[in-house]
Amino acid sequence: MAAVLDHIHMGSTNIYTSAYNLTKTTGIGHYDGGFMSSVTIGHKAVPLGGQVYIEIESIVDPFAVTPDKEPWFYKKALKAGTEIWSGLCLRVDTMEELGEIAKRHGGTISPRAGRRTRPDGPGVKFWSAPSIAGQGSPWEVGKPNWYCWEDRMYCHPSGQPVINTPGLVSPQGLDYLEMGGTEKEMEDWLGQPPSTLKMRFNGKSLGLYAIGVKTDTGKIIEIRRPSATQELTVETSSR
């Protein structure tokens, strides 16, 4: 079975301001997603409809990580002076499918499951692939990776209620993803036609550049941020 889009990672330096500003400018609501297993990273979730969501993440513990160990997406967001699109995450239903994808890319399923502690219920557990020895995350080079949730759509972040906020719209799923690179490059990586994921290509460096979100008002809302692979010119020193 072909993979489907699961979520989009937005790297941030302050998940509160990023989530608030995103809701304020688009009307798309968010909620508190808790923290990741590393306890370093806080999480806000933005459901987009169609079983897809944005996860906004950043460091929320000044003692948990020294500046030289900060996550790459955090450093990129810092350098950009804004949030970045750091990763695109596809979903498969079974570990067998995930294993086949990992094998096709010459890697394995990540040896450790990811975990997130939610403020409002059971924790969630997931596995990702490919994990390739000696290589960083596919995200860093602008390529999607794949996820398999422990219990598929149970407590899936795309289906949780958002905080009531004036001006909310009801998102109805994605209309398009604007990607760098070419359709051929992406098809080779995905092993399925990019059109099945509503991808468009702008020919720039690989990575995500913008998404179009359908809403109940009939309007398509575009959310555009720098891609993870984009050359960033704003210099900001670290802590």
Place this chain on the structure above:
Amino acid sequence: MGLHIDHISLASPNIFRSADALNKETGLGYWTGEWIRDTAVHIVPLGPPGNFIEISGFVDVHTLKNMDEHKQWILDITETGDHFNGLCLGVDSMEELEAFAKHFGSKVNVPDNPDPATHFQRANGYILPMASTPSGKRSVWMKGLPNVYFYPDRTHHSSGQPVHPCEGMVRPTGIKWIEYGGTEEEMAKWLGIPNPGEVLKMKFNGKSLGLWAVCVGAEGKPDVVVRRPAASDAVPVSKFAD
């Protein structure tokens, strides 16, 4: 109500982890509270008549590049974990608050900047109107002393907001007592009232100034005691003597 406890501040190195840990330790629920710039709080309601713990900490670590005295204090007291760093009393009218301001030789702090970014705001942008005293460049919390608040409208008071559901949740029935450093005489002098122990359900342990524990009633269950070191245990109040 007259002079009463409104809320308690618990400084944390990681508000997500601390709220989760307190919840698992006590069964007390919390909700995702306000934030301002680099700081956010998770709120733990404690029951009637309207008390809560705010678990506060930095959520934008890059801003620590530009340090000031208050930020440094928070970092210093949270380096070794959670510490109670503030006791916030409440009164029922602006007149009472002004009387406290006069007693403190200060003025009432009324946040009236129209820019929402200068206020603690909730995830949906709501800003809870409040006034406090004393007003000054250096918070009295750093000296281990309480300040006083007045809310013109308590409709959306932090103590009354729904918490995230959790397993084994207890229903808090209000503060039964708090344990404070110093002596009752010191507190009486600071507040200008004769018997703060009785009025505010305070016990005094003679240690360094600041809050050391809070006891909360729980419906159908044993009382919950939340015990953490006072901020003055990590950074002496003498550091902030005028």
